Amino acid sequence: MQRNLSPWKNIKAGNIPTIELDPVIYRYISPGCRILDIGCANGKVSIPLALHGYFVTGIDINTDILRTARSSSEQKNSSHTPSFVKANASILPFPGATFDVAFMQALLGTVVSKDGRARVIREVCRVLKPQGHIYIADFGQTWRSKIYRERYINGLPVTKEEGSFLAYDEDTGEVAYTAHHFTEKELVLLLVENGFEVEYFRNDRFVTRTGNRVNGFVIVAQKV
């Protein structure tokens, strides 16, 4: 049974992952191009890019965090602001071939099934222009860490997917959300089987919301 819990539905503004945008992205964007920031959270990436002349649309399913994003954006007193739209990554409210580049930072691992993730990638493919690019930064399975090894193993009977695990609410002890850490194989096949070709691939280490250092991937793939 898949649990349909996302960490982003009840996350507090400010308490978001610390993955930094990889400068490789500047090979793929130029001022005037249309960027979709999927899971834009508080606008940390969308707002500065808009200020620099990119046309940015940020989407998120968390209403509170979108409010924070809009308010931060207004404080900049600039006419170059992103559009912030409440939307679900698997049903994007945009016509086909709208964007040049789409970002997803720490987003895919919050989509709780393989099928759900494939649906998101196909939607992104649809809204990208021909030869458009998708930029993904997400967490990798980190088996060397005893903490994560045990979370993957203990999570498996419930999540039914290796690399997925449960996170508990500190106050109530209830399951707060499920998340997924990827293997290289999973991410590569997810892209090549759903309309993309991998152009750039980098192994990294990221810090999670809870302060642990885990494996990470930065990938840029082209719509083919």
Place this chain on the structure above:
Amino acid sequence: MQRNLSPWKNIKAGNIPTIELDPVIYRYISPGCRILDIGCANGKVSIPLALHGYFVTGIDINTDILRTARSSSEQKNSSHTPSFVKANASILPFPGATFDVAFMQALLGTVVSKDGRARVIREVCRVLKPQGHIYIADFGQTWRSKIYRERYINGLPVTKEEGSFLAYDEDTGEVAYTAHHFTEKELVLLLVENGFEVEYFRNDRFVTRTGNRVNGFVIVAQKV
């Protein structure tokens, strides 16, 4: 059906992988300590370490390459030379608790089954002194590479193990050997299930014998 073919049985001296020893090893060795270099090949690592005062034993199953190692070692005209011994990594001809540190560079991936690799790790555990260290550098599954992705997928029906693949003899077109590329999960579980605890773990990229850049791991684990 497991094929029992090793790349090292018929490899030409000189034509060996280009993985360099990671300097992290110097945290774990001190002059006078006993080092076992498993799959020592032409002595590239064993010989300089012996010259620096470590007591090094190099083992390999390839007689020709051991001859090259001995002859290179003699040319140094030093009394500090390694012992080179023909031996199989899964039946080590040494008593228990003999060595402080054991090295395995590009060796584990040439052992063609999970059980075979577990046997090697348990043998290394046996010949290490209490709290001794194992140093492993080996190749990682590299799904972003179309070449390797296809080799893993095409190899699977024969090798029956994901990440294993066949290499063909250029002259005859026959299968020359099978090799395995690892996931982090495989290497970590191989160690923690067979007597070790991981102390150091690094993702790297290595160049294979055929000149391809692939993922690599450098791991140091302690006998517990």
